[in-house]
Amino acid sequence: MDDEILVISSKLIDNQLSGGTTHIITKEEIQRYPGESLPQIISKLPGVEFKNLYGTGFGSYENIDIRGFADTAKSNTLIMLNGQKLSNIDLSFVDFLTIPINSVQRIEVIKGNSASVLYGGNATAGAVNIITDQLLSFEDNYLFSSAFGSYGQFEGFVGGTQSFDSFSITGNSNYIVSDGYRRNNGLRQKNGNLEINGSF
Template sequence: MTFTVPSRRTAIACAFVAFPLACSAAQAAGDQNLTPVLVTASRFPNDPAFPPVGATVIGAEDIRNAGIDNVNEAIRKLGGVYGRQSLAGPGDFALDMRGFGSNGDQNMVILINGVRLSENELSTALLSSVPIDSVERIEIVRGGSSVLYGDGATGGTIQIITKRPAADAVHGSVVGEVGNYGLRSGRASVAKGWDGFALNAAYSKQHADNYRDNNASNQENFSGTAQWFSNEGRFGLRVDLARAGML
């Protein structure tokens, strides 16, 4: 019986060839156990296998199962973003990412379908005016994003993606709520889709006595959107009207 002993160079080559094959098999087995994560908060092409470390994605089903009625509350309770209650009465808490304190809402950028939501006169963004029933998902990315989104993104970004109504379909909802401290609210929405075009409108009204005396508040919101979309993207016109006051 004859045995052939390979040279050192041949043995090293064999080990080098076998190592990538073993890694590929292990990677293929590991990929089957990974849960896909969809994150769109980027302006440049990147490998989907490397999402931002501090990314949190909140889906429409998560919002519905939690019984949450506005976007601000979804970001705080499901996304884990700290919020400071407003002294003016409305339900919009001043959000704070990465511990900026009282200036937290001025060190983050909020976008709706990739369009930056303006904060007038350094005020807190009125997220409660965004119809919760129209939200497909909310993406929260913690950490500096000023390179991608410019001024004010030191703490991170919050991207709100709305749903695309299905073609040749009508969808609507009506919701009423009653709670403690005299909370009474109602909201209604309707959406109609065609081939490459969609219209949707939403209206909500809320009253709360709040936990302090003489601190009752009323809030009324209307939102309407027209969208043109295709496989390459979508273009839309959005109108939001909000009115809030204290009694």
């Protein structure tokens, strides 16, 4: 009896070989839009829209729609973080608030059905791969920032890297608050990440 083997690639293919189009949003481009969420920044690409379900902003309950799939966008647009799927099997929304924008190095967006060949299901419209900063050295660095937006939106961010003899610890945390543009629909959320790099 032959066993079925499923192989999923995690590498972007060249535009010339792709059945779609690949866009790269760099860190410099992301920094041009302080106070905007990741879906809002991604939606600046042609053929990409974002929709906010509850009107809270900052990426909470926001959906990315590639090539006009409308209500079925979340089941046809794959969202990944460093190549790992974030899109839930129950097709619920990806919480972009858990990814601090300051920690994003670049965003890779594939538009077209080539994404389903690369990553499998839930990528018929395309795929979004959010790449965070990968530390290649043990240099100490620290970052503090804040952003303001409409409807009482505020985001505070603190992050940094502390190096030791053979390893380094990187952490970041953000606090987000928004009144929302609908009544009685405010948002309060805290997020944090911790990463250890080294040679053992």
